[in-house]
Amino acid sequence: MDQRKHFPNTKTYSFYLIANLFLHSACTSKPYAWRGTAYDPPKLAPDFSISHETGNSFTLSERKGTIILLYFGYTFYPDVCPATAAIMSSVFTQLEPSPDEIQFVMMSIDPERETPEAVDEYMRRFHPDFIGLWSERDQLEKIQEDYDILAMREPSENPETYLITHTARVFLIDQQGFLRAHYPFGSIPEDFIMDLTYLIEH
Amino acid sequence: MKTPKLLRCLSILILIFSACRVTDAEIKITGAWARPGFAGENSAVYLEITSLEADDYLIQVETASASVTELHRSVKKDDGTIGMHHQIQIELPANQPVEFSPGGLHIMLMGLSADLMSGDELKLTLVFKNQGEVVIDVPVTAP
Numbered sequence: 226m227d228q229r230k231h232f233p234n235t236k237t238y239s240f241y242l243i244a245n246l247f248l249h250s251a252c253t254s255k256p257y258a259w260r261g262t263a264y265d266p267p268k269l270a271p272d273f274s275i276s277h278e279t280g281n282s283f284t285l286s287e288r289k290g291t292i293i294l295l296y297f298g299y300t301f302y303p304d305v306c307p308a309t310a311a312i313m314s315s316v317f318t319q320l321e322p323s324p325d326e327i328q329f330v331m332m333s334i335d336p337e338r339e340t341p342e343a344v345d346e347y348m349r350r351f352h353p354d355f356i357g358l359w360s361e362r363d364q365l366e367k368i369q370e371d372y373d374i375l376a377m378r379e380p381s382e383n384p385e386t387y388l389i390t391h392t393a394r395v396f397l398i399d400q401q402g403f404l405r406a407h408y409p410f411g412s413i414p415e416d417f418i419m420d421l422t423y424l425i426e427h
Numbered sequence: 428m429k430t431p432k433l434l435r436c437l438s439i440l441i442l443i444f445s446a447c448r449v450t451d452a453e454i455k456i457t458g459a460w461a462r463p464g465f466a467g468e469n470s471a472v473y474l475e476i477t478s479l480e481a482d483d484y485l486i487q488v489e490t491a492s493a494s495v496t497e498l499h500r501s502v503k504k505d506d507g508t509i510g511m512h513h514q515i516q517i518e519l520p521a522n523q524p525v526e527f528s529p530g531g532l533h534i535m536l537m538g539l540s541a542d543l544m545s546g547d548e549l550k551l552t553l554v555f556k557n558q559g560e561v562v563i564d565v566p567v568t569a570p
Contacts, residue, residue, distance in 0.1 A: 303462050303471040303536070304501050305509050308529035311570035350463075375508050386495075386537060390510035393503075410509055410530055 257423050260416035261397060261406030270295075270398045271371035275360050280341020283330065283358055286402060292327045292424055293398040294417070297374045297391065299335035300347045305393050305410055306331075310351040313395070315414040317352050320421060327421060330356045334376040334391055336365055372396065399424055453479045454519075454558055459565045461549050465542050471499075472534040472551060472565055473527045478519035478558070485517040487554040494538035501530050511535075516556070529570070545569045 270293075274284040285293065294313060298306035313329045320327070329352070333344045336359055344357030360368070369376060374392045381387035393410040397420060406420055459474035470493070476485060488496045498514040509530070517532065519525050527533050534551070543549060547567040552560050 301469060302511060303464065303469040304499070304511065304533050305530055307462055307471075308570065311529075375506060377508075379510070388511050390504075390508050392507050393509045394507060409507065410503065 257427075259406045259423075260419045261395075261408040261412065263406045264404045267399065267403035267405050270396070270402050270404045271368070272402075273360075273364075273368045273371070275358050275364070277341060277359075280345055280359055281356055283356065285398070288328070289402055290400050291325055292322075292400055292421060293396075294327065294329045295372075295396040295398060296329070296331045296394070297334050297369065297372070297376070298331050298393070299333060299389055299391075300339060300344060301335060301386075302388060307351075309393065309395065309410065310348065310355065312412070312414055313355070313417070314351040316417045316421070317354065319414065319418060322421075324354045326425065328354065328356060330358060332365070332368065333357065333359045334365065334369070334374070334389060336360065336362050338385075397421075397424070454483070454553075454555060454561050455479055456553070456561065456563055459551075459563055460568045460570075461536070461543060461565045463543050463545055463547075463567050463569055464536075464539050466539050468539055469493075470536040470539055470543055470567075471529075472536065472549075473529065474534075474563075474565070475524050475526050476517075476519055476553075477524045478521055478555070480521055481557065482521050483519045483558055484556040485519060485553060486515075486556050488534050489552040489554065490536065490549060492540055492543065492549045493536035494540065495536075497535045497537070498532070499535045500532050503530070519555075543567045 270285060272286045276282040296309055298309065300306065310331065317329065331344065331348055333339045339359060341359035344359045348355035348357035376389055376391040379388045379390060395408040395412070396404055397406045397408070399405050405424065408416060455477040457475045459472065461472045462470045464470040485498065488498065490496055498517055500512050500514050501509050502512055503509050517525060525532070545567055549565045549567060550562065551565050552562050554560050
């Protein structure tokens with residue numbers, strides 16, 4: 226009965242209920258408004274298969290049935306990439322998905338400075354179910370091209386401390402392997418939660 | 428009773444001086460936090476700085492917890508990429524809070540001398556062009 230406190234007048238309360246019903250039906254008849262930038266029509270996500278002795282093996286086309294959030298990043302720089310992983314961690318904490326429902330995967334764009342184990346260990350700091358992937362440079366370049374990922378190594382006096390200017394975007398791949406939306410850096414957990422909830426329910 | 432002329436002059440002078448009180452410029456720092464990281468790795472510090480009453484510049488940051496400390500700004504470009512730019516100084520216009528936050532301005536710590544874990548604290552010396560050094564304790568928090 227708490228709600229009634231805000232609507233002491235029965236007339237106002239009824240109006241609110243009717244307006245709410247009307248709005249609800251108006252919204253459900255419209256196509257879903259994605260919080261991310263939608264792929265219209267959805268586009269088959271370019272497949273890739275990573276397999277090596279250490280670290281994770283991962284084949285995208287074998288993950289059908291699971292929603293994949295895919296990001297390209299590197300562990301050296303302590304700002305944008307960990308901020309993205311932290312946002313996804315907040316999404317996972319709120320939705321509590323099983324690893325079969327949703328997976329967050331970061332593909333390393335810095336294979337020379339990172340190792341398969343290091344990328345994966347880094348990702349698990351943010352959430353035990355997060356996955357870090359690593360591939361050889363030539364395969365990485367093919368995957369980057371498929372996903373329109375730009376990654377440019379910045380000049381650096383110290384060859385160990387170079388920075389990489391890169392596309393910081395999270396891709397949402399649905400249970401059938403189709404790209405449905407992508408999210409720029411600065412998207413909030415709520416954006417992902419809304420779209421993921423929609424995907425799970427439809 | 429008639430107030431002596433001298434006393435009257437003196438009280439007027441005191442009034443004038445108290446009206447144009449010299450304001451102490453001051454630096455206000457709030458909401459500081461650092462990302463966790465292991466020894467040898469990098470971390471970033473975020474906070475909000477306000478230079479009260481007068482313009483100032485943050486010109487340097489020092490800490491014993493990292494081998495290199497730099498002022499950086501992440502900048503999003505039209506093509507969707509984000510690049511990081513080393514900043515020589517950060518302008519602090521009077522009374523205008525300047526926010527250091529993920530994806531924007533930050534203090535980059537390179538080569539941590541020890542593990543920085545949630546709950547730890549890190550001592551940071553901020554050097555301002557006009558107002559000198561301010562030492563703060565920054566809590567490490569998992570974002």
